[in-house]
Amino acid sequence: MLTVRAPATSANLGSGFDVFGVALGTPADVVRVERAPETTINVTGAGSEYIPEDPAQNTVGAVADALDAPARIHIDKGVRPSSGLGSSAASAAAAAVALNALYDRGYSREELVPIAAEGEALVSGEAHADNVAPSLLGGFTIATDDGVTQVDASIPVVACLPETAVSTRDARAVVPDEAALEDVVDTVGNAATLTVGMTRDDPELVGRGMEDAIVTPKRTSLIDGYEQVRTAALDAGATGVTVSGAGPGVLAVCHRRDQRAVASAMLEAFEAVGIDSRAYQTRVGEGARLYRE
Ligand SMILES: Nc1ncnc2c1ncn2[C@@H]1O[C@H](COP(=O)(O)OP(=O)(O)OP(=O)(O)O)[C@@H](O)[C@H]1O
Ligand SMILES: N[C@@H](CCO)C(=O)O
Structure with a gap:
């Protein structure tokens, strides 16, 4: 076996x-x-x-x-x-x-x-x-x-998982077929920034490079409480927050020293909109x- x-x-x-x-x-x-x-x-x-x-x-x-x-x-x-x-x-x-x-x-x-x-x-x-x-x-x-x-890489992250479900198939159905050139340009810049951040184990660069104006905004509407959770995580020190995969998990990148506070903030923000969740404080x-x- x-x-x-x-x-x-x-x-x-x-x-x-x-x-x-x-x-x-x-x-x-x-x-x-x-x-x-x-x-x-x-x-x-x-x-x-x-x-x-x-x-x-x-x-x-x-x-x-x-x-x-x-x-x-x-x-x-x-x-x-x-x-x-x-x-x-x-x-x-x-x-x-x-x-x-x-x-x-x-x-x-x-x-x-x-x-x-x-x-x-x-x-x-x-x-x-x-x-x-x-x-x-x-x-x-x-x-x-x-x-x-x-x-x-060894970047600290918090993966917060609400007790709701989103199927990947459904989340792929809302992905736009086209994007404006300026959004593509921004996304290429962010992706490059994130990649350098990973090679340097730098949570600031990785967090900044997670911004995306093309796919993520279409998907956040499928996740109840997403905006509140994102804001709470950033206020607690996260350097970047985005949808994990197709959702509903939410991923925050942070410094090790802020990990516990970020996790608590995300749990509380989901709770405030009536959703139980679980936070994994881990790293890449x-x-x-x-x-x-
Ligand atoms: N071994 C398996 N483990 C988990 N889900 C499976 C497995 N085999 C089939 N499935 C089906 O796949 C679907 C879950 O996959 P889906 O890609 O939607 O979620 P996910 O893998 O958690 O998300 P994501 O890819 O966004 O990170 C469910 O419908 C589940 O029944
Ligand atoms: N890239 C995939 C990951 C989820 O399986 C998506 O976002 O649809």
């Missing part, structure tokens, strides 16, 4: 829609695999009641198919589905690493990115790799059609880890 822990992730980071992603220290999914004549899946943990065990509908089933690696698979969910914290991707990334090792397929972590992204195509309609890439590789990733660039961290038993 093989076990893999794969982390939650936050994609987009505002200016990097469908391109940027970071691995989070917590939470994470844990996937266990054993060889079997055909794939079966069982799911326990956070939000497991909403996750299909039919391999044809689970991201992990798509990965097993893509690797031609049938197995008995157990998924222990630490990352709640429809959270914006890359729940479907964490399972897919864990399964890709586990099944690659179980069947000695020999793929590198980079080569597993498009394979794990097959699971994202299943649930959201498109094989975007911005969640599976950091879950597999760790750190900060830039996923494009030409491949993935990864840098290690490592990718999927394989354990042999």
